[in-house]
Amino acid sequence: MFETVVSGLVIGAAYASLGLCVTLLARMGGVVNFAQTAIGLLGSYVVLVLCDLQVPVWVAASIGVLVGGLVGAFSGVIMARWFKDADVGVRSSAAIALMIGYLSIGTRIFGDRPRPSPPLFDGPGISLGGVYVSNGLLVSLAVSILLAVALNRYINRSHTGIKLQAFAAKPVTAELIGIPSSRLTVLIWSMAGCISALAMLIIMASSARNANYISLSLLIIPALCAALIGAFSSFYTTLLGGLLLGIFEAAALSWSSTAPYAQTIYLPVIVLILCWTKRKDKWDGQRA
Template sequence: MLDTLASGFVIGAAYASLGLCITLLSRMGGVVNFAQTAIGLFGSYTFLVLSDSSTPLWLAAMIGVIISGLVGAFSGLIMARWFNNSDIGTRSSVAIALMIGFLSIGTRLFGDSPRQAPALFEQLSLTLGNVNLDGGLVASLLLSVLLAASLDRFINKTHIGIRLQAFAAKPTTAELIGIPSKKLTILIWSIAGGMSALAMLIIITSSARNANYASLSLLIIPALCAALIGAFHNFYWTLIGGLAFGMLEALILSNALVAAYAQTIYLPVILIILLWTKRKDKWDGQRA
């Protein structure tokens, strides 16, 4: 049972990290980024290609994170150049178009055959009592918790973070008061791209070593669910949501009778959350 929960924490923390990237862009860029995993996959598959060519793993991982950061910056450039003053619906639609384009290009570049990934975090393994904590678990938890705490503090407690929120709310007004909104858009997308690559690296080097490109791209669904738990605003609730989804998925996968339906849990979760968040509007309408 403890081993099952531990494996759930690995994938759940990675879901949380991806969800935190989505939440970051939602708060700072005014967009629901459906392309988040597609951007991260460029870096993680670059890592796989380089590791196959005997490149040191740490260097391959660093290059992979940089590649996704550049892809993220390119996406941010598109948003800043042509959609800076668009509403969130338009920008999110552009993100869907970017997702489709990046997945098409990525599948063409890297193929869709399952790839074996090397173990990246073996040195971080710990033993607590009778439970052996995999290095991927340690790295995944550290990344997600540090991301949540750092992003929350940066956005809510620093002068730059407050300025970024002003930019997200009113890009044109932000430009008028001297906030370089276009440069900040590119920077935010680049940071989110690099972080998503690191999260995807943890996934492919831990619990999903034989997954292919297309199936890994579907991790956007639990990542969006985690961000939805946090209402695309609260980093800590996004973290909790990602961890909860990972453990729930691990528990379902451990039961042979329902393991085939593990990926179906997200639809009812989304519906329940949406109904719950809209309950006040419905009740107010009925009272009126």
């Protein structure tokens, strides 16, 4: 049981990191970013190409995270330029268009065959209760927890974070009082791009995820599910949701009868959450 939890936390921490990116943009940018994993993949696949060219892995990883940030910033420019005054539905539809575009570009450049990922976290891990805990788990957990704490503090306590909240709540008023909405939009998209590139790299470095480009892009589903658990607003609940999803997936994979359906656990979770969040409307309607 403990071994299942440990293996699930590795991938769950990466799901949580992706979910945190989705929550950040939903809360501060007013968009459900379906392109999040597509942006991260462009950065993480650059890392694989650089490693094939014998570039040291941490140099390659740094460049890949930077590429993810640049692609995110480019996406932010598009959103700030043409969709600044659009509602959340239009902006989210634009994010779907970005996802399709980035996937087309990525598969054209990198192909769609599985690529092995270099080990990111060499060195001895630790043993807990007779179960080996790798450095990969420790680092991915630390990254996701630190991200949740840092984003929460950044949004709620920093001067820029307060500006972002003002812009998200009242964009027209925020612009009238001099808050640079376009620059802030580019900033949060760039931040999310850097984080998603790192998260996708961690996922590909795990032994279970040497999948092809298109399959990896579908990890937007658990990312959205984690963000939905956090109601697209709470970083800490999104973190917990991502970790739990990873554990549930690992538990499903550990049983031969449920292993083929491990990737479908997100559908019932999404349905249950949506039904729970709409329960008040339903009950009020029945009482009326």
